[in-house]
Amino acid sequence: MPHQRFPKVQILQMAPHEMRFILSETDTSVANTLRRIMIAEVPTLAIDLVEFHENSSVLNDEYIAHRLGLIPIRYQPVDSLKGGDCNGAFLPHRECVCYERCPRCSVEFELDVTFDDANTFRSEEELMAPLTITSKDLKSNNDTVAPAHFLSQDEQDESQDAGVAIVKIGPGQRLKLKAIARMGIAKEHSKWCPVAIATYRFWPNITINEEQIATLSMEQKQEIIDVCPDRILEIDNVTGSIKAHDDAWDMCTYTEDLQEFQQTMKKRKEDDDFVTVEASEDRFIFTVESTGVMDAEEIVMSGLRVLKDRLNFLAQEVENLKDM
Amino acid sequence: MNAPERTASFLLDEDSGEVKIVYSDDTKVTNAGTFRFNKEDHTIGNLFRMQLLRDPSVRFAGYLHPHPLVYYINLKIQTNNSTVAPVEVLSSAIEDLANETDHLITQFQEATDNWKRENDTEGQF
Numbered sequence A: 001m002p003h004q005r006f007p008k009v010q011i012l013q014m015a016p017h018e019m020r021f022i023l024s025e026t027d028t029s030v031a032n033t034l035r036r037i038m039i040a041e042v043p044t045l046a047i048d049l050v051e052f053h054e055n056s057s058v059l060n061d062e063y064i065a066h067r068l069g070l071i072p073i074r075y076q077p078v079d080s081l082k083g084g085d086c087n088g089a090f091l092p093h094r095e096c097v098c099y100e101r102c103p104r105c106s107v108e109f110e111l112d113v114t115f116d117d118a119n120t121f122r123s124e125e126e127l128m129a130p131l132t133i134t135s136k137d138l139k140s141n142n143d144t145v146a147p148a149h150f151l152s153q154d155e156q157d158e159s160q161d162a163g164v165a166i167v168k169i170g171p172g173q174r175l176k177l178k179a180i181a182r183m184g185i186a187k188e189h190s191k192w193c194p195v196a197i198a199t200y201r202f203w204p205n206i207t208i209n210e211e212q213i214a215t216l217s218m219e220q221k222q223e224i225i226d227v228c229p230d231r232i233l234e235i236d237n238v239t240g241s242i243k244a245h246d247d248a249w250d251m252c253t254y255t256e257d258l259q260e261f262q263q264t265m266k267k268r269k270e271d272d273d274f275v276t277v278e279a280s281e282d283r284f285i286f287t288v289e290s291t292g293v294m295d296a297e298e299i300v301m302s303g304l305r306v307l308k309d310r311l312n313f314l315a316q317e318v319e320n321l322k323d324m
Numbered sequence B: 001m002n003a004p005e006r007t008a009s010f011l012l013d014e015d016s017g018e019v020k021i022v023y024s025d026d027t028k029v030t031n032a033g034t035f036r037f038n039k040e041d042h043t044i045g046n047l048f049r050m051q052l053l054r055d056p057s058v059r060f061a062g063y064l065h066p067h068p069l070v071y072y073i074n075l076k077i078q079t080n081n082s083t084v085a086p087v088e089v090l091s092s093a094i095e096d097l098a099n100e101t102d103h104l105i106t107q108f109q110e111a112t113d114n115w116k117r118e119n120d121t122e123g124q125f
C-alpha cells in the first residue's frame, strides 16, 4: 500500500436534515465517488408494490401507486431518535431467501379511508368538504418504520398539514390498499434516493501578493475590494494591505470580475496578479441535505460503507482473476 | 414490453453467465490489458483511474463508459515493465482505496462525535 492517502474530515455544521463538512487531503475522484454514491447507491426503503382492494377516488391505481412510491419512508431503530441506516437492518428483497416476502426484506402498510366514515368525525364547517388522504393514513406493520412527514416534532406541531398528500376523496368514495416497502437504491428508481442535495465545491485558495499590493494607493485597494461581487476581500487594518475575509472560503463563488479588473491596474502587462483565487485540488466543501428518510450524517456514513463493501468485493474479484 | 430490466444497471445478469470482471491482454501493446467491469460506471471508473495514475509503475490508465445506457466500463492499464502485470497494479490500487475508505470512515466518525461533544446538541441526535 505505497500510495495510500489519509484524508481528513472537519464538520462545519450538522443537523438531522442537513450537514456541511470539509473533506481534505484527497482528490476529486474520491470526493466525486462519495457524492455519486450518496445520490445513487445508498439503500433506503420505499414503497415498491401496491395491492389495491378498492379505489373509487378520482385518481387511477397506477397514479396513486406512483405517489406512494415517492413518500419518504423512515427507518428509526428502537431507542434511537435518528433516521437510521436500513442497510443491515433489512435485506434487499432479491437476496432474501423467503418465497415472496417476509419482515426481513419488506414492510407492509395498510391504508383504508372511507369518506363517509371519516366525515362523521369532522367539524361542522369541514363537513362534506373533500377529504385529503395523507401519508399519515398509512399504518405500518413494523414499529421502526413509518412515513417521514416532518423533520421534527416542532415542525409537525406548527404545521397545518397532516402529512404528505396522496389523494382527495369525496362523498361515497373509498381508498383501501396494502403497500409494500422494500429496500432499494436510486440506480433502480430515484424514489430510493436519500438526498435532496449532495454536492461539493472546491475550497478557494486565495493568494495575496503583498509586494504587488504595496504599489497600490489606498483608493486602488478599495477599488479591488469593491469589484468582487462576493466581497471576499477587505482592508487589513493593521498592515493597511488587503486581506481575505475570514469567511471568504464560504462567500467566494465568482472571481472573474476580480481577475479581469486587476489587469487594468498593473503598471506592466507581465506583472504578477495582486490577488489570485484558485480552486483547491485537495479540499472540498460538502453539503448533504436529506429527504427525511435518514439523518444526513447517516447518509454519508452509509455511503462510505457502501464504497468500502464495493471495494472489498472488487478486490476479491481481481484476486480471482489472478488465479485464472 | 421492450423495457429493460429495472435491475439492468446494477445487478449482474448471472442467468446469462455475466461475471463482474473480464480481462483481456492487449494484442498490440506490451504490458497492457483491458478490464471490463460489468455493472459499474464513472463512480468506480474515475476513482480507479486516478488511483492507478499515482502509481509510478503505471504508464497508462484510462477508462471508458461507452454510453449512459450501457452498464459496463472498460479500464485500460499499461505498466512500464514486464515484471508488473496490469492486474497487480489494479489490485494494489484497490487495496489503497479500501484502506483510504477505512481511514475516512474512522475520520468521519471521530469528526461527528467531536462535533456533537463540542456543540451541545442534547436531544437533537
Ligand SMILES: [Zn+2]
Pocket (backbone or CB within 6 Å): A093, A096, A097, A098, A099, A100, A101, A102, A103, A104, A105, A106
Ligand atoms: Zn424476505
